[in-house]
Amino acid sequence: MALDIQQHNTAAVVYGIDADVTHANKALSLGIIHHKATMDALPTADVVLVAVPVDVLLDILPEVLDLVSDTAVVVEVGSSKERICATVATHRKRRNLIATHPIAGTEFSGPSAAHTGLFQQKTMIVCEVEKTAFSLQEKALEIFKNLGMRIRYMDPVAHDKHIAYVSHLSHISSFMLGKTVLEKEENERDIFDMAGSGFASTVRLAKSSPAMWAPIFEQNKTNIVASLTEYIRNLEAFKALMVSDQFSEIYKTMEDTHQLKNILNGIVQ
Amino acid sequence: MALDIQQHNTAAVVYGIDADVTHANKALSLGIIHHKATMDALPTADVVLVAVPVDVLLDILPEVLDLVSDTAVVVEVGSSKERICATVATHRKRRNLIATHPIAGTEFSGPSAAHTGLFQQKTMIVCEVEKTAFSLQEKALEIFKNLGMRIRYMDPVAHDKHIAYVSHLSHISSFMLGKTVLEKEENERDIFDMAGSGFASTVRLAKSSPAMWAPIFEQNKTNIVASLTEYIRNLEAFKALMVSDQFSEIYKTMEDTHQLKNILNGIVQ
Numbered sequence: 001m002a003l004d005i006q007q008h009n010t011a012a013v014v015y016g017i018d019a020d021v022t023h024a025n026k027a028l029s030l031g032i033i034h035h036k037a038t039m040d041a042l043p044t045a046d047v048v049l050v051a052v053p054v055d056v057l058l059d060i061l062p063e064v065l066d067l068v069s070d071t072a073v074v075v076e077v078g079s080s081k082e083r084i085c086a087t088v089a090t091h092r093k094r095r096n097l098i099a100t101h102p103i104a105g106t107e108f109s110g111p112s113a114a115h116t117g118l119f120q121q122k123t124m125i126v127c128e129v130e131k132t133a134f135s136l137q138e139k140a141l142e143i144f145k146n147l148g149m150r151i152r153y154m155d156p157v158a159h160d161k162h163i164a165y166v167s168h169l170s171h172i173s174s175f176m177l178g179k180t181v182l183e184k185e186e187n188e189r190d191i192f193d194m195a196g197s198g199f200a201s202t203v204r205l206a207k208s209s210p211a212m213w214a215p216i217f218e219q220n221k222t223n224i225v226a227s228l229t230e231y232i233r234n235l236e237a238f239k240a241l242m243v244s245d246q247f248s249e250i251y252k253t254m255e256d257t258h259q260l261k262n263i264l265n266g267i268v269q
Numbered sequence: 270m271a272l273d274i275q276q277h278n279t280a281a282v283v284y285g286i287d288a289d290v291t292h293a294n295k296a297l298s299l300g301i302i303h304h305k306a307t308m309d310a311l312p313t314a315d316v317v318l319v320a321v322p323v324d325v326l327l328d329i330l331p332e333v334l335d336l337v338s339d340t341a342v343v344v345e346v347g348s349s350k351e352r353i354c355a356t357v358a359t360h361r362k363r364r365n366l367i368a369t370h371p372i373a374g375t376e377f378s379g380p381s382a383a384h385t386g387l388f389q390q391k392t393m394i395v396c397e398v399e400k401t402a403f404s405l406q407e408k409a410l411e412i413f414k415n416l417g418m419r420i421r422y423m424d425p426v427a428h429d430k431h432i433a434y435v436s437h438l439s440h441i442s443s444f445m446l447g448k449t450v451l452e453k454e455e456n457e458r459d460i461f462d463m464a465g466s467g468f469a470s471t472v473r474l475a476k477s478s479p480a481m482w483a484p485i486f487e488q489n490k491t492n493i494v495a496s497l498t499e500y501i502r503n504l505e506a507f508k509a510l511m512v513s514d515q516f517s518e519i520y521k522t523m524e525d526t527h528q529l530k531n532i533l534n535g536i537v538q
Contacts, residue, residue, distance in 0.1 A: 103465040105467070123463065152462050165453050166454075167464075167465065169446065169449070169450075170467055170471040171467070173471060178526040181434045193419075194431050194436070196436065201474070202439040202474060205471060206523075207529065208523075210520045210524045214516050225512060228507070228508045231449045234445040235445050235501050235504070238441060238445055238497070239494060239497045239498070239501070242486060251479045260450075260476065264464075264469050
């Protein structure tokens with residue numbers, strides 16, 4: 001996001017704060033940030049982007065809001081929204097915050113995974129927009145539009161319920177698929193030789209950072225457990241059809257899922 | 270495959286036989302084949318590529334072998350190998366057949382999904398190679414090498430066991446993930462807006478053809494049921510960890526799966 005903002009606003013000066021000094025140095029050498037900084041720099045910032053694992057976010061977001069000026073906009077980009085919004089609900093600077101979830105990313109982490117154009121044509125979910133000061137909404141939305149994003153407003157509870165299905169569950173299915181295959185195939189060379197792009201695509205998300213994802217699973221536990229229960233029920237039903245040789249039913253089940261084609265064709269990859 | 274063969278052998282004349290006349294005409298207009306043909310053309314063929322759903326393959330492969338000349342090589346490319354190899358084991362022209370599984374493809378079907386270069390750096394699994402006449406092995410392997418493939422020899426039983434994990438199971442996890450989300454999200458527009466490239470990647474295989482896949486599931490039933498049972502067991506264990514708030518265990522599980530990274534980085538997508 002810092003890379004893209006620099007392209008649209010050549011006057012922008014980007015300060016980077018990172019708990020990991022290696023990452024901060026890397027971000028500096030890649031030109032993602034112009035200066036390394038500490039929390040002391042926050043009072044002079046115009047725009048603050050908070051992109052940290054969602055468990056850290058619960059601690060750090062109130063602290064960031066405490067430090068920023070009245071005219072600064074704080075953009076948090078956590079993948080869960082209910083707990084985060086609740087945590088800052090009564091903060092005296094709640095109006096300085098815009099709670100978002102950019103539906104964009106890769107399975108890679110750290111500054112070397114950054115690339116320009118990631119947000120083009122992607123969805124930016126904005127929660128509780130009415131709680132953000134009007135002028136700061138405008139400031140943030142202009143940035144998001146310059147990144148090429150489509151804005152969608154949603155309440156945090158609905159966000160967490162829906163995202164459990166279309167994002168969080170995918171990560172679990174992918175992690176567990178990877179685990180199942182690793183357990184079975186002790187000889188890595190065999191997997192490598194026989195796995196094609198289909199397998200690679202299905203387990204791609206299993207490469208995601210545990211430090212980012214374990215806290216998301218924790219914060220969205222109830223919705224994820226519900227989606228996981230339904231997923232397991234569907235897998236059990238599929239298995240039962242196989243065991244009882246009902247392959248015409250299996251054909252039908254697969255055909256019914258084909259309407260996904262049209263939906264997925266609209267998703268920019 | 271026909272497209273690539275034409276690039277490497279400009280003298281090749283390609284005859285296409287298809288039960289679906291629309292597909293045959295499309296293949297002709299796209300230049301994938303030079304002539305439409307019927308089974309009557311088989312006695313004059315030098316190389317016969319049999320690429321049909323694996324249930325149809327069981328019926329048609331003996332028929333193809335009956336019709337070809339003694340010097341023709343028949344390449345079958347079914348995704349299951351045990352039943353297919355067993356079906357032709359005692360055929361008097363077994364030596365004319367090379368049983369293969371090219372680990373390459375997309376989720377799309379029909380002639381308009383064809384593209385050159387699909388097989389570059391992909392794995393070609395060859396089963397029971399010793400049952401193919403030596404001169405015909407050479408003929409077939411030269412074609413596969415011209416396509417850019419790496420050859421791996423494997424027995425049909427081991428193939429079916431391994432491929433259940435790295436390919437067949439992925440398709441089921443993907444289909445059921447798609448089904449679970451579709452059932453939950455009745456408003457398609459919501460899915461579309463919130464789904465990102467991660468979801469698209471995980472359910473990509475759910476766009477695969479049921480006519481191709483239902484028979485694969487049927488022929489490799491035992492191995493797939495075993496892999497599905499282990500996958501469901503892992504999902505249940507993950508769910509139990511979530512329900513009992515053991516998120517540090519979840520972190521550890523995810524981290525253990527990270528060795529997939531190195532394996533997957535070697536797969537050409």
